Amino acid sequence: MGNILEVRNLKKYFNTPKGQLHAVDGVSFAIEKGKTLGIVGESGCGKSTLGRTILHLLDSTDGQIFFEGKDITRVNKKELVKIREEMQIIFQDPFASLNPRMSVRQIIMEPLIIQGVMTKAEMEQETDQLMETVGLARRLSGAYPHELDGGRRQRIGIARALALNPKFILCDEPVSALDVSIQAQILNLMLDLQEERGLTYIFVTHDLSVVKYISDEIMVMYLGQMVEKAPADELFDNPLHPYTKALLSAIPLPDVHAKRKRILLEGEITSPINPKPGCRFAARCIYATQECAEPQHIVEISKNHYVSCHIAESH
Amino acid sequence: MENNLLKVNDLIIEYHSDKKIVQAVNGVNLELNKGETLGLVGETGAGKTTIAKAILRILPDPPAKIKQGKIFFEGTDLLELSEKKMSHIKGNEISMIFQDPMTALNPIMSIGKQIAETIRLHEKISKARANIEAIKMLELVGIPGERFGEYPHQFSGGMKxxxxxxMALACKPKLLLADEPTTALDVTIQAQVLELMNKLKKELNTSVLLITHDLGIVAEMCDKVAVIYAGEVVESGSAIDIFDNTAHPYTKGLFDSLPKLDSMESRLKPIKGMMPDPTELPSGCKFYDRCPYAVEDCKSLGAEKKEMGSGHYVLCRRAGEVC
Structure with missing residues (x-):
């Protein structure tokens, strides 16, 4: 299967009073159709900005985005409407992203109305179908978002994203606001939908156990850059970048007998404003050497396992 | 019992709103010994925070009403104390940290002053002396003393x-109530904060009531665990009891809902349905509707408290037969 989405050297800078903030700085990757790419990193690493730039919710500063082989980096308004049918988004906070004055049914139907190709009756039928697909009871049609719990609200968000039958969905922390028992219900729903509809996902999250469960490949970001990318199991079995290692060792495991060595990072993420060339993680890295001040290159260490660290390379 | 620090007996708390009564806490018993960490685990709305606030007597009344129960702290029932005596206990003997550090700090006062103020509120010492103590506390938690004069917005989330x-530990309390202290933080920062809490707990011999929804944090931090569901403790015991000999179907459901890092499962097994509406709690076992092992008796006769092993209690009629 071919790649549905390819991103080349994508950059998104913001101008701030203190200088240029490099939110996304030269990220490249490709996703195969029907697969899930997990993007992990801590707050401020640029993972959400990356997703939103791909979706044209933000304009990119530099680089290219290809969707189904077509360059969509610069598009006019008409083309953008077309892209929106193919690429959708599910947000973290299902409450903030739903109009409080619209009923469940109106929210799910809205994309169909905007698209304007179906008759009223067809839209009604399609909405019923969508509600069933995501497991929302028919009796909730007239309910408003504030009457529902987080899990149901997120189901509305998913139904709305599915309405136009997209090929690609950006999931931006879709289960982070949910309790674990509800989180598992939503994750399973998303996997079912992917199987049934051949959807491709980018799954942005800070939760590493969730990302392992749902992703085929995982990309780790640090301060706007990709530091490592590998198939999900490979990344957890054989992390190469010092940051990935520290990140994985920091996850508290639900096992009272777990004994392991934790790599405690000193300090916190440094400022992404006017960053220096060289490895951005070096200031916190226990292995850092003088060479880390040089710009790092992404190297394929083994099949599909990429890392951006000269130390990891030499091992 | 010399060793016992906190004992909560049969606590019942309701919230009264216009017409509805929310049954938030329904007969909770907890015990915490000196130097121990007790994890209070459960999902949103289970009643965890309400219990902690009741211990510190900071529940807003109205709407909250403590209907029944006793909270013994070193043998004294806190619910019987006068406001004056209680305010001496707050901060001095028991203090609390909240999930969101941004809202717990005063944005227009330097952090050093805020810590010194807390100290002076409880100890009769000079300003200069309190400032020195505050700097010591800052350094204890890994913040350089020179940042004494800086304001909350100049710090990152983890530092805040x-x-x-x-601040909470400034008066060396005997009991720390920690309500989701790391939920708002990134994992690497969370690791730093948890490590720090463990270190301080040992140094100051503080007991901790740790409220969390994260079973990973429980495994790492807690000696004992109480699992809360719909305002009831459904399972309690040592951390090993809960993790290795899980006996309540809800606890088991929580574990099955978690994606594991060390195994390749194809699908998670979520708990079906949702927690019951606390304004209309069902009769009988409150987990009945969601429980895969439920039988008729669970509804008609209700749940039954059983002791599975020494100190390992389960609120389930079928515990031992199933799970």
């Missing part, structure tokens, strides 16, 4: 939470 911890 460390400031809050420094």
């Amino acid at each position: 939470q460390r400031v809050v911890i420094a």
Whole structure:
């Protein structure tokens, strides 16, 4: 299967009073159709900005985005409407992203109305179908978002994203606001939908156990850059970048007998404003050497396992 | 019992709103010994925070009403104390840290002053002396003393939470109530804060009531665990009891809902349905509707408290037969 989405050297800078903030700085990757790419990193690493730039919710500063082989980096308004049918988004906070004055049914139907190709009756039928697909009871049609719990609200968000039958969905922390028992219900729903509809996902999250469960490949970001990318199991079995290692060792495991060595990072993420060339993680890295001040290159260490660290390379 | 620090007996708390009564806490018993960490685990709305606030007597009344129960702290029932005596206990003997460090700090006062103020509120010492103590506390939580004069917005989330911890521990309380202290933080920062809490707990011999929804944090931090569901403790015991000999179907459901890092499962097994509406709690076992092992008796006769092993209690009629 071919790649549905390819991103080349994508950059998104913001101008701030203190200088240029490099939110996304030269990220490249490709996703195969029907697969899930997990993007992990801590707050401020640029993972959400990356997703939103791909979706044209933000304009990119530099680089290219290809969707189904077509360059969509610069598009006019008409083309953008077309892209929106193919690429959708599910947000973290299902409450903030739903109009409080619209009923469940109106929210799910809205994309169909905007698209304007179906008759009223067809839209009604399609909405019923969508509600069933995501497991929302028919009796909730007239309910408003504030009457529902987080899990149901997120189901509305998913139904709305599915309405136009997209090929690609950006999931931006879709289960982070949910309790674990509800989180598992939503994750399973998303996997079912992917199987049934051949959807491709980018799954942005800070939760590493969730990302392992749902992703085929995982990309780790640090301060706007990709530091490592590998198939999900490979990344957890054989992390190469010092940051990935520290990140994985920091996850508290639900096992009272777990004994392991934790790599405690000193300090916190440094400022992404006017960053220096060289490895951005070096200031916190226990292995850092003088060479880390040089710009790092992404190297394929083994099949599909990429890392951006000269130390990891030499091992 | 010399060793016992906190004992909650049969606590019942309701919230009264216009017409509805929310049954938030329904007969909770907890016990915490000196130097121990007790994890209070459960999902949103289970009643965890309400219990902690009741211990510190900071529940807003109205709407909250403590209907029944006793909270013994070193043998004294806190619910019987006068406001004056209680305010002496707050901060001095028991203090609390909240989930969101941003809202717990005063944005227009330097963090050093805020810590010093807390100290002077409880100890009769000079300003200069309190400032020295505050600097000591800052350094204890890994923040350089020279940042004494800086304001909350100049610190990152993880540092702010460390400031809050420094403040809570400034008077060396015997009991720390920690309500989701690391939920708002990134994992690497969370690891730093948890490590710090463990270190301070040992140094100051503080007991901790740790409220969390994260079973990973429980495994790492807690000696004992109480699992809360719909305002009831459904399972309690040592951490090993809960993790290795899980006996309540709800606890088991929580574990099955978690994606594991060390195994390749194809699908998670979520708990079906949702927690019951606390304004209309069902009769009988409150987990009945969601429980895969439920039988008729669970509904008609209700749940039954059983002791599975020494100190390992389960609120389930079928515990031992199933799970």
